[in-house]
Amino acid sequence: MFTYTPKGVCSKQMMFDVTEDDTIKSLRVIGGCPGNLEGLSRLIEGMAVDEVIAKLSGITCGKKSTSCPDQLTKALVEYKQGESTEIPDSVKAGMKLVESFLS
Known part of the structure; x- marks a missing residue:
């Protein structure tokens, strides 16, 4: 799993998995x-990384220059360039714990 910290939007962190065939x-x-x-x-699950980049790149949110x-x-471009970082197992465990309290 790879993680990315978005800039200029409300979301705080994005984590994603990509298969060996870039899906x-x-x-x-x-x-x-x-x-x-x-x-x-749900919509992008099973889609090719390049297809997601082509379809979603440049979308804005309200008056923001990004979305x-x-x-x-x-994040996917960084992933393709090998710049993303893998989330340590200890962080994954902490995230699961937080999610269980929020559910």
């Missing part, structure tokens, strides 16, 4: 509009 396996976003981001996550979908494309 989005999963997306998890912390912060932002929960319904919209859950919908986005969560646009920030996702920036």
Whole structure:
């Protein structure tokens, strides 16, 4: 799983998995509009990374010059360039604990 800190949007962190054939396996976003981001996550699951970048790049949100979908494309570009960082297992465990309290 790779993580990205978006800039200029309401979401605080994006985490995603990509398969060996460059297909989005999963997306998890912390912060932002929960319904919209859950919908986005479901829509891009199974899509090729390059297709997601092509379809979502440049989308804005209100008067902002970017959006969560646009920030996702920036995260995917970084992933492709090998600049993303993998989330340590200890952080993953802490995130699961927080999610269980929020559910």
